[in-house]
């Protein structure tokens with residue numbers, strides 16, 4: 709993934725707006741990275757970003773609409789998905805010493821989500837990459853009422869009906885059932 713380094717001394721209090729373009733290759737690299745997903749890109753996308761300073765903190769806002777192809781988690785068919793990505797994030801300078809961090813148990817939810825920057829620049833590319841991965845649904849569905857696949861013959865129940873008996877229990881779940889009994 710290409711870096712988009714923004715130098716801290718180039719971020720003003722009034723902020724500046726820019727457009728960051730991700731080619732479909734960039735997006736596909738994100739979606740097939742450490743955590744492979746059911747997504748790929750239909751086209752490139754421009755993400756509008758605004759960065760400004762608030763004291764020592766740096767606020768990052770981003771907005772875009774990703775043109776994706778998603779694999780339905782129910783019927784396994786590919787479908788087009790336009791996925792909005794929009795976030796606002798405050799980055800704080802990392803504490804000088806890790807030892808000064810309070811015990812993790814005592815942190816509030818907000819503090820746990822705190823994002824730090826270190827050094828003299830912020831890698832906007834990495835931030836956007838993480839947020840894009842967080843934005844995609846875990847179980848994309850081609851339609852709210854997707855009927856999925858017949859668990860017996862595997863036909864796509866959105867497109868055809870089969871003569872199988874009403875749903876046979878998935879053998880993997882049958883094992884679980886036996887364990888419980």
Ligand SMILES: [Zn+2]
Nearest residue numbers: 780783850854
């Ligand atoms: Zn489906």
Ligand SMILES: [Zn+2]
Nearest residue numbers: 858861870872
């Ligand atoms: Zn069937």
